[in-house]
Each structure stands twice: as structure tokens, then as C-alpha cells.
Amino acid sequence: MRRIQSRVNVNSPEYQENLKANEARLGEFHRRQHAARYERPQRDLDRLERQGKMLPRERLEMLLDPGTPFLELSTLAAGEHYDGDSPSASCITGIGIVCGREVLIHANDSTVKGGAWYPMTIKKIVRAMDIAIENHLPVIHLCDSAGGFLPLQSELFGDKYYAGRIFRNQAILSKMGCKQLSLVFGHCTAGGAYVPALSDYSVIVRGTGAVFLGGPPLVKAATGEEVTVEELGGADMHTSVSGTCDYPAETEEEAIAIGREIVAQWSKKKKWDAQQQAPEAPYYDPKELYGIIPANIKTQFDMMEVIARIVDGSRFHEYQPAYGKTLICGFAHIWGYKVGIIGNNGILFNDSSKKAAHFIQLCNQNKTPLVFLQNITGYMVGREYEREGITKDGAKMIMVQAGSEVPKFTIMTNGSYGAGNYGMCGRAFDSRFLFSWPNSEISVMGGEQAAKTLATIKTTQLEREGKTLSEEERAKIYSDVTDDYEHQSSAYYTSSLIWDDGIIDPADTRNALGMAIATAMNAPIEDPRYGVLRV
Numbered sequence: 001m002r003r004i005q006s007r008v009n010v011n012s013p014e015y016q017e018n019l020k021a022n023e024a025r026l027g028e029f030h031r032r033q034h035a036a037r038y039e040r041p042q043r044d045l046d047r048l049e050r051q052g053k054m055l056p057r058e059r060l061e062m063l064l065d066p067g068t069p070f071l072e073l074s075t076l077a078a079g080e081h082y083d084g085d086s087p088s089a090s091c092i093t094g095i096g097i098v099c100g101r102e103v104l105i106h107a108n109d110s111t112v113k114g115g116a117w118y119p120m121t122i123k124k125i126v127r128a129m130d131i132a133i134e135n136h137l138p139v140i141h142l143c144d145s146a147g148g149f150l151p152l153q154s155e156l157f158g159d160k161y162y163a164g165r166i167f168r169n170q171a172i173l174s175k176m177g178c179k180q181l182s183l184v185f186g187h188c189t190a191g192g193a194y195v196p197a198l199s200d201y202s203v204i205v206r207g208t209g210a211v212f213l214g215g216p217p218l219v220k221a222a223t224g225e226e227v228t229v230e231e232l233g234g235a236d237m238h239t240s241v242s243g244t245c246d247y248p249a250e251t252e253e254e255a256i257a258i259g260r261e262i263v264a265q266w267s268k269k270k271k272w273d274a275q276q277q278a279p280e281a282p283y284y285d286p287k288e289l290y291g292i293i294p295a296n297i298k299t300q301f302d303m304m305e306v307i308a309r310i311v312d313g314s315r316f317h318e319y320q321p322a323y324g325k326t327l328i329c330g331f332a333h334i335w336g337y338k339v340g341i342i343g344n345n346g347i348l349f350n351d352s353s354k355k356a357a358h359f360i361q362l363c364n365q366n367k368t369p370l371v372f373l374q375n376i377t378g379y380m381v382g383r384e385y386e387r388e389g390i391t392k393d394g395a396k397m398i399m400v401q402a403g404s405e406v407p408k409f410t411i412m413t414n415g416s417y418g419a420g421n422y423g424m425c426g427r428a429f430d431s432r433f434l435f436s437w438p439n440s441e442i443s444v445m446g447g448e449q450a451a452k453t454l455a456t457i458k459t460t461q462l463e464r465e466g467k468t469l470s471e472e473e474r475a476k477i478y479s480d481v482t483d484d485y486e487h488q489s490s491a492y493y494t495s496s497l498i499w500d501d502g503i504i505d506p507a508d509t510r511n512a513l514g515m516a517i518a519t520a521m522n523a524p525i526e527d528p529r530y531g532v533l534r535v
């Protein structure tokens with residue numbers, strides 16, 4: 001494959017301006033990430049210390065194989081919700097290596113409300129377990145949870161994707177033969193109790209670990225029975241009487257050591273036979289992305305320059321280079337894995353949509369995973385394009401993309417608006433992993449367009465009533481809508497809602513994708529089958 005010839009001039013004023021803007025963005029990203037991971041009120045840290053419990057990240061570090069990478073997911077989940085009271089949605093999820101096996105890890109964070117599940121905590125855990133199901137991964141639960149966050153029960157209890165889905169997913173994983181291990185470090189009450197109970201293996205720490213449907217106060221209130229924590233759900237009772245847990249441990253360190261011994265017994269599954277070659281670092285420095293990503297989201301940039309800083313050796317075999325040029329399609333390798341890349345270089349037109357549909361079919365036929373690099377304002381609108389069948393051609397792209405059997409991966413590199421989000425494998429289209437860059441934005445349309453649309457609707461409405469929209473009213477609509485859009489389309493807001501699997505430093509994109517692709521290779525790739533195409 002030929003090396004991409006970069007046209008980036010690192011000394012140009014434009015590059016330098018972008019660099020300055022992106023360094024500021026990265027500063028903000030790292031500040032938020034650090035706060036979500038480590039900053040907690042002192043009294044909550046003191047409470048854990050008094051109880052002799054480790055912090056969730058200390059447990060995680062001890063569990064993982066030393067020196068191996070951990071692909072943390074949705075670190076900034078819930079960051080813009082609940083007044084910031086649920087940092088990282090009160091839990092850690094991610095993919096790591098334990099005893100040489102790729103595992104999905106879900107850890108409760110009892111520094112936040114005793115590890116109680118906020119609605120976003122549940123969304124994050126369910127998503128993590130969906131990842132385990134899609135990619136056939138075993139799961140290790142680090143349990144220390146008060147169960148559902150009681151004040152918000154109506155947002156987390158009874159609906160399809162609420163708390164029950166965690167247990168449903170555990171049952172599905174078990175049915176699939178994906179192993180689950182629970183290490184019980186703290187009190188696991190009610191919902192929190194079912195996680196170890198539905199696991200294949202469980203270890204419980206004597207003294208601090210406990211599992212029960214209702215704790216002693218609830219039992220007293222419900223039946224009048226007075227019972228201690230140890231009698232009701234402690235390590236000795238569960239490992240020698242009820243059989244709810246398998247192994248007692250004297251300390252958290254011992255529980256982790258027993259857990260690692262258990263994982264070491266699990267058979268190593270053969271991975272999907274991917275098209276692979278020796279990995280090669282990109283020829284162009286991924287950090288140059290900071291000078292390529294525009295300071296202003298509306299400024300177009302060449303996605304080929306991004307591809308050059310993600311793929312092995314910066315080598316790329318472009319498909320149909322002269323046709324449908326607002327969409328780049330082609331083959332490359334990431335961490336040695338062959339991938340098909342689809343990246344936006346402008347609006348999606350009829351030709352670019354048809355080219356995408358065709359390319360996606362080729363990748364499915366060859367069982368080549370697909371990477372989508374989104375920077376899309378949408379599909380072209382207007383009489384000429386409708387007559388040419390833009391709606392039909394966009395539908396073709398969506399039909400083939402949605403019907404794909406190969407694993408798909410999506411990166412939000414800049415803007416993602418309207419149906420372009422869908423065609424380019426947005427969240428609704430089952431990317432195995434979807435990551436956002438800190439500068440990126442997602443919304444149904446741009447804020448200014450939405451403001452203009454709403455102002456026009458209001459004007460027409462008032463005209464019907466023989467009235468007019470004053471300049472002040474128009475300005476108010478404009479500023480209200482653009483302010484809302486600016487806030488709600490930001491990567492921090494959409495990641496807070498878990499519309500992605502996390503925000504990443506652009507320079508880490510290659511490694512995040514490499515790990516994601518390696519993870520996806522745990523599951524077989526089926527033969528392609530699509531719905532009916534309107535040709």
C-alpha cells in the first residue's frame with residue numbers, strides 16, 4: 001500500500017492557530033478526566049479509609065496484569081448531569097488484561113453515595129455488558145454497591161434498559177458461555193446483590209463484604225427481625241451456609257489474588273482469524289492532529305491527513321479516488337489488522353452515498369472491519385439532488401451500513417449533524433465502539449440553522465394571526481436556541497449522556513481503535529445479509 005503524502009505545513013499560521021486551540025481543549029479535557037477519576041469529597045474518602053476499603057482504581061490496578069493497557073470507557077459519563085454529583089457515573093468500566101485474558105471490568109465506586117446506581121450508572125453498566133455480549137468477553141465485577149439510587153427510582157427501575165437490564169445481560173452472558181467473576185468488597189444491597197448472585201464465580205471479603213436483598217435496617221422495618229450484617233449476608237454465612245458466594249478472603253488483596261487464580265483457569269478462546277500483518281507505527285506523528293483539527297468547527301479539513309496519523313505506516317489504498325470525492329473510502333491496517341476506512345471530506349452527495357454503500361458491501365464480503373471517521377454536516381438537500389434520488393441513495397448507504405456483519409468502529413472527529421450521523425454509523429447503528437474527540441459536536445442540525453428554522457416557523461404562525469415577530473423576539477429565539485445547542489451538542493454533554501464510549505485524546509485514536517479491533521476479534525464475523533435496497 002502506498003504511503004499518504006501529507007500536505008500539512010507545521011509552520012503555517014493555520015497549523016499554529018489550530019495547535020493553540022487544541023492544546024487549550026486538551027487541557028480542559030485532561031482537567032475534567034482527572035476530576036472524574038480522582039477528585040472526591042474528603043469525607044467520602046475518609047469513610048472508605050475508616051472502613052479499611054481500597055479505592056476502586058486501586059483495586060483495578062491490582063487486578064490488571066502489570067504494564068498492560070486498560071481501555072477505559074465513558075470516563076466523563078454523567079459529568080454534566082446531577083450537578084456533577086455522580087462523577088464518571090459512579091463506576092468504572094473498561095477492557096483490560098487479567099492473567100493474559102481480555103476481560104471487561106465493571107467496578108462500583110462507593111466513594112459516591114455508597115456506590116448507588118444513578119440512572120446514568122445503569123446506562124453505563126448496561127452498555128459495558130452489551131460490549132461484553134457483542135464481543136464475547138468475560139466480565140469481572142468489582143462489587144461495592146448500595147443498589148439503585150433511591151431518590152431517582154422512577155428513572156432507573158422498571159423500563160427495558162433500566163436496572164433489570166444489568167441482570168438480563170448477566171443471564172445472557174452466562175447463556176453464551178462468557179464467564180463472570182464477582183469480587184465482593186463492600187455491602188451489595190438489593191440490585192447490588194444480584195450481580196454476584198448471577199456470576200459464575202464470587203469471592204467475598206470477610207468483615208467488609210456483604211450480600212443481601214435488604215440490609216439489617218430494612219429487615220427490621222419489614223419483619224421486626226434484628227440481625228447483624230455478618231449473620232444476614234457476611235462472608236462466612238454466604239460461603240458456608242447459603243452458597244451464594246464461593247470463596248471467603250481475609251483482605252481485598254487476597255480477594256483479588258483469588259480472583260486472578262480463578263481467571264487463570266479460564267480457557268483462552270481462539271480469536272477470529274483476522275486479516276493481519278505485523279503492525280507498523282504511522283509515518284506521520286499522531287500528535288500533528290492537534291495542528292490539523294480546526295480551531296473553528298466550521299472550517300473544513302482533509303480527512304486524509306487524519307487517516308495518515310492513525311493507520312500503520314500511514315499507508316492507504318484508496319477506493320474510487322476520483323468518484324464521490326466528498327467521502328474517502330479505502331483499505332489500511334491498524335495495529336496490523338486490516339480495516340476499511342470511511343471518512344467524510346464534505347457533504348454526502350448521491351455519488352458519495354452510493355460509493356459508501358458499495359464499499360461497505362466489499363468490506364462485508366471480505367470480512368474486513370469498518371472504521372468510520374465522522375465529520376459530517378449531512379446529506380445534500382435541494383431540488384436537483386432530490387430529483388437525482390439523494391434520499392434514496394442515502395437510504396441505500398444506511399441500509400447496507402446497518403445490515404453489516406463486520407464489526408464497525410466510529411470516531412467523532414469534528415461535527416456530526418442530521419442524517420449524516422446515521423449514515424456514518426452513529427450510536428444507533430451498533431458500532432462496537434464509538435469515541436469522540438474533545439472538539440466534536442453532535443446535534444440534529446447546527447444551532448444557527450435550528451434558530452433560523454424556529455424563527456421562520458414562529459413568523460409564519462404569527463402571520464396567520466395577522467401579527468409580526470418583533471426584532472427583540474427574533475433575537476431572543478436566536479440566542480436561546482443557539483445557547484442551548486452550543487451546550488447540548490458539545491462532546492462533554494453528549495458523552496455525559498453516554499452517546500459514546502468516551503472522549504479520547506485525538507493522538508490516542510490509533511491505540512483506542514487497535515484495542516477495540518483486537519477486542520472485537522473475540523467474536524466470529526457472520527456472512528453479510530442486507531435488507532431491500534431501493535436501487
Ligand SMILES: CC(C)=CC(=O)SCCNC(=O)CCNC(=O)[C@H](O)C(C)(C)COP(=O)(O)OP(=O)(O)OC[C@H]1O[C@@H](n2cnc3c(N)ncnc32)[C@H](O)[C@@H]1OP(=O)(O)O
Pocket residue numbers: 047112113114115116145146147148149150151163187189190191192214215218
Ligand atoms: C435495583 C433494585 C431492584 C433495587 C435496589 O437496588 S433498591 C436499593 C436498596 N439499597 C439499600 O437499601 C442500601 C441502603 N444503603 C446502605 O445500606 C448503606 O448506605 C451502605 C451499606 C450501602 C453504605 O454504608 P456506608 O456506611 O458506607 O455509607 P452511608 O453513610 O450509609 O452512605 C453514604 C452515602 O450514600 C447514600 N446512599 C446509600 N445508599 C443509597 C441509595 N441506595 N440510594 C441513594 N443514596 C444512598 C447515603 O445517603 C449517604 O449519602 P450522603 O453522603 O449524602 O450522606
